[in-house]
Amino acid sequence: MKSILTFLNQIKENNSKEWLDAHRAEYQTATQAFNLVVEKLIVGISEFDPSIKGVTVKNCTYRFNRDIRFSANKMPYKTHFGAFICPNGKNSGFSGYYFHIEPAGSGYLNGSMLCTGIYSPQPSVLKSIREEIYLNGETFENAVREAKSFVLEDNQALKKVPRGYPADYKYAEYLKMKNPSVYKRVDDAFLLSDQFMENTLAAFRETVSFNTLLNKAVQFAYD
Secondary structure, eight states: OHHHHHHHHHHHHOOSHHHHHHTHHHHHHHHHHHHHHHHHHHHHHHTTOGGGTTOOSTTTBOOSBOOOTTOSOOOSBOSOEEEEEOTTOTTSOOOEEEEEEOOTTOTTTTSOEEEEEOSSOOHHHHHHHHHHHHHSHHHHHHHHHHSTTOEEOOTTOOSSOOTTSOTTOTTHHHHTOSSOEEEEEOOHHHHHSTTHHHHHHHHHHHTHHHHHHHHHHHHHHHO
C-alpha cells in the first residue's frame, strides 16, 4: 500500500506525461500493488456477497489516463486509483462496492474512501429503487443503519420528494437520493495498517444488506 500512496502523492505534484514517462517503473509497481489489493477484495467480498463471484480485476478497475477532451482541467492523469466491485463488472449498472485511494484533499472525492451503492443510475433504475424504498421503507432504513460506520451520500439529493410520492411519507428522505450510496472516509493510517484488508472487508460487510436491496431493485428494472 505504501508504494501506491507514494506514487499518487508524486503524480499529484508532477502530473505530466514527461514525468510519468521518466517514472514508469514506479507507476507499474503501484498499479500491480493496487491490482493485488483489488484481487484480495474480490475474494473477500465474495464470501459474504456471492453476487460478485466471477468478476475480475480488469472489469473492476479503471484507466489511469484522464479524458481531457471536454474538460478545463488538462492534467493528463488521475490522482487516484479506484475499483468498483459489482455483479458483472463496473459497466453493468448494478450497485457494488467502491474502493478509492487518493491523497488527502485531492480529487473529486477529496481523499480515500470506501463506498457502497450506485452512482448516476439510469432513470428506470432510479425509479425502481424508489419504488423499493416506498414499499419497504423500514427494511431499507434497517439496511442503512447496519452500515454503522458509513454515512448516507446526499450531496446531490433532491430538495423535495419526487413527484408521485407523498411528501409526508415516513422515509421520504431516502426517496430524494439521486445516487443511492453510503460512504466511509479513510485516512493513510487506515490504509497502512497491518489489519487493512480485515478492516476493509469488515466495513464492506456492514453494507451488504444495503447493496442487496439496491440490486434487487436494479434487477427488477432490467427484467
